[in-house]
Amino acid sequence: MPLLEGKKALIFGVANHRSIAWAIAQALAxxxxxxxxxxxxxxxxxxxxxxxxxxxxxxxxxDVQQDDQLDSAFARTGEIFEGGLDILIHSVAYAPPSELENPFVQTTREGFHTALDISAYSLVAMARRAAPLMQARGGGSMLALTYMASERVMPKYNVMAVAKAAxxxxxxxxAFELGEHNIRVNAISAGPLNTLAARGISGFTGFREHMGITSPLxxxxxQSEVGDAALFLSSPYARAITGEIMFVDAGYNIMGA
Structure with missing residues (x-):
């Protein structure tokens, strides 16, 4: 029997065939x-x-910045899935391009707000609406996508790094608050991938080449490797894992440079 047979998944963040969210969608399906x-x-x-x-x-x-649209999206999800939800995937991030081009010290108030709202607060907003649907199914799994710039300086990642830390x-x-309802919340910290969002970061190509040389593997x-990790974290095999940040980066995160 398929690992997720009968499970219902709502995925935010598919933009094109290179999207991490699309790789996750394929793995879950x-x-x-x-x-x-x-x-x-x-x-x-x-x-x-x-x-x-x-x-x-x-x-x-x-549009994750609009509460009325979030309300409508989760109401529609409840209709489609007959009142329940098992898996929520949050693969949403954005900062105005100028905030990634200028020095971090020049981050604007508006740019900071936009990056944090779309990239971090949206998870909280989704979780609040998804939780009742998951409780109706006896629990569920929420999964977000992050990046190691939350912990280490990655030049030009700027305010997006702050958003990933948040x-x-x-x-x-x-994870702490929803655990009593058997709802698990985790994140995958993926290595650099050639996605629509990544191409907007100056120096991305050079860093990806560096990782390919430096990582232990x-x-x-x-993308498919992130999809497989998401499948695991969304499955019963990860039923005791919550509040974790799982690195899927060929081991690069353990290196000193």
Whole structure:
């Protein structure tokens, strides 16, 4: 029997075929999960085209900065999945390009607010709405995507690093508060991947090449490897794991340089 047969998963963050969220969607579907993918208006066509590749996948409009749209998205999720939800994937992050180009000391108040709102607070907002749906199913798994710049300086990552630190702290507090309802909350800290978001960071290509040389496995990672890790964390095999940040980076995080 497929590992996730009968499980219902809501995935935020699919933008195109290179998205980490898309790799996770494919991994979950391969083990029997029924999916719903959200989209921003400007990404609707791409998300709908991808959804067609996995039979039975639903698509839901949602701008994570709008509470009314979050309310509608989770209400629609409840309708699609008959009142329950097992898996929530948060693969959402954004900072205005200028905040990644200018020195960190020049971070604007507006840019800081935008990055933290979209990249970190959105997890809290989603969790609050997902929890009742998961409780109806006897528990569930929430999973976010982060990056090691939350702990170490990665030039030009700037305010996004602060947002990832806030996201990781949120994972721990949510894990603590929702644990009594058998809801687990974890994050994957993935190595650099060629995604739409990563291409907006100056020096990304050089750092990816450096990681491929320096990491213990002497290579870079692939989107599918993050998808497989997400599958594990979303499955019964990880039933005693919560509040954790799992590195999927070919071991790069253990290195001193």
């Amino acid at each position: 391969s083990e029997g999960a029924q999916l719903a993918l959200t989209y921003q208006d400007r990404m609707e066509k791409y998300v709908r085209d991808l959804a067609k590749k996995i039979p039975g996948t639903e698509v839901i409009a949602c 996201l990781e702290c949120s994972v721990r507090y949510l 002497r290579r870079n990672i692939e």
